[in-house]
Amino acid sequence: MGIVIKNAEQIQGIRDSSRLAGKTLLMIAEYVKEGVSTAQLDKIIEEYIRDNGAIPAPLNYNGFPKASCISPNNIVCHGIPNDKTILKPGDILNIDVTTILEGYYGDTSKMFTVGDISDKAAQLIENTKHCLNLGIAQVQPNNSFGNIGFAIGRYAKAKKYSVVYEFCGHGIGLEFHEEPQVEHTARRNSGPRMKPGMIFTIEPMINVGKPKVEIDQFDGWTARTIDGELSAQFEHTVLVTETGVEVLTDVSGEY
Ligand code: MF3
Ligand code: CO
Ligand code: CO
Numbered sequence: 638m639g640i641v642i643k644n645a646e647q648i649q650g651i652r653d654s655s656r657l658a659g660k661t662l663l664m665i666a667e668y669v670k671e672g673v674s675t676a677q678l679d680k681i682i683e684e685y686i687r688d689n690g691a692i693p694a695p696l697n698y699n700g701f702p703k704a705s706c707i708s709p710n711n712i713v714c715h716g717i718p719n720d721k722t723i724l725k726p727g728d729i730l731n732i733d734v735t736t737i738l739e740g741y742y743g744d745t746s747k748m749f750t751v752g753d754i755s756d757k758a759a760q761l762i763e764n765t766k767h768c769l770n771l772g773i774a775q776v777q778p779n780n781s782f783g784n785i786g787f788a789i790g791r792y793a794k795a796k797k798y799s800v801v802y803e804f805c806g807h808g809i810g811l812e813f814h815e816e817p818q819v820e821h822t823a824r825r826n827s828g829p830r831m832k833p834g835m836i837f838t839i840e841p842m843i844n845v846g847k848p849k850v851e852i853d854q855f856d857g858w859t860a861r862t863i864d865g866e867l868s869a870q871f872e873h874t875v876l877v878t879e880t881g882v883e884v885l886t887d888v889s890g891e892y
Contacts, residue, residue: 786823
């Protein structure tokens with residue numbers, strides 16, 4: 638199969654789905670507060686996506702039971718929304734939304750905070766967002782995919798963080814996970830080269846402590862840091878254009 642080059646019609650469909658995913662994260666912000674369960678947030682997310690004519694991609698994906706992934710504190714990714722996880726002051730959490738609109742996929746996630754958070758947590762969030770931006774800055778025709786991971790890995794290491802290597806970004810658009818795997822720590826100039834029309838995610842997971850994750854043995858999904866330390870993640874879906882990059886899920890024009 639290889640890396641799919643999307644045509645103009647497909648790009649517009651993926652752009653529309655990506656914008657809905659991005660808008661979903663903007664929409665949920667006001668509900669993220671002390672006393673709310675992650676299951677309640679998930680329900681609001683699912684309703685919003687369906688009201689907009691789309692389907693939440695995680696639901697039933699390889700058996701995943703909910704519409705979104707919500708991953709607080711030491712959970713690296715794939716946290717399952719539930720009634721027992723109730724937000725409390727000091728929490729940081731990633732909410733990851735993937736939409737299917739007219740058959741096209743868009744995937745994005747960001748960090749949210751509850752009440753006052755520690756300086757350590759605030760710095761982790763800020764630096765992880767910067768890691769995503771450094772990765773996006775590498776997106777242009779002919780650059781190698783490895784340079785995304787090289788830029789992210791170099792910065793994270795300079796800040797004394799570790800980069801999760803067991804989960805990667807991915808091609809996306811016609812399916813949830815397509816080729817290639819987009820590594821967040823890699824050798825300079827390694828991997829395939831980017832071409833106009835390629836669409837993929839960049840979604841670095843950055844840890845305060847060790848990089849390794851442990852998957853929950855009961856639910857088979859929840860990925861936690863092995864040392865219980867904090868982890869953060871930001872994700873965008875990006876398109877390689879003739880001249881550089883379009884960040885398809887960036888609805889607030891932040892990038
Ligand atoms: N949205 C996640 C990603 O960025 C994938 C979640 S898979 C699920 O790739 F099954 F957990 F939803
Ligand atoms: Co993704
Ligand atoms: Co995602």
